[in-house]
Amino acid sequence: MYKWTMSVLIGIACVVGITVLFMTTKQEASAPALPDTPLNSQAAEAIYKQSCIACHGNDLEGKIGPNLQKIGGKYSDKQLYGIVQNGRGGMPAFKSTLKDEEIVNLAKWLAEKQ
Numbered sequence: 001m002y003k004w005t006m007s008v009l010i011g012i013a014c015v016v017g018i019t020v021l022f023m024t025t026k027q028e029a030s031a032p033a034l035p036d037t038p039l040n041s042q043a044a045e046a047i048y049k050q051s052c053i054a055c056h057g058n059d060l061e062g063k064i065g066p067n068l069q070k071i072g073g074k075y076s077d078k079q080l081y082g083i084v085q086n087g088r089g090g091m092p093a094f095k096s097t098l099k100d101e102e103i104v105n106l107a108k109w110l111a112e113k114q
Contacts, residue, residue: 034078037104044109047102051094060113065091070114077111 048056055065062068071080084103087093094103 034081034107035100035104037101037108039108039112040105041109043102044105047098047106048109051098052106055091068110068113072111072114075111077108080110081107 048060052065052068055063056068057063060068060071075083081104083091084098084107085093085095085100098106
């Protein structure tokens with residue numbers, strides 16, 4: 001009985017491991033590509049003030065939305081681009097309200113916050 005139970009548990013662990021592996025690979029493959037746009041800090045700050053300040057605060061300290069003061073230590077510019085573009089949790093998507101180059105610029109600016 002012990003051998004049968006251990007075989008079943010090992011089999012389940014293998015199936016779960018393979019499933020997680022394929023889910024992770026699929027997420028990385030579907031991540032949006034980051035267009036090659038140079039960083040313009042002044043323009044990024046202006047976009048932040050226009051679109052983000054209400055939820056993330058004057059100094060990126062967070063209000064309704066999370067603190068962004070060290071967000072670059074948690075997410076890459078590519079990940080931030082995807083979050084701003086598509087939204088996440090309670091955050092709305094900005095792909096229909098901001099130009100793609102504005103989102104790239106904002107993502108690169110936020111990625112520098114470490």
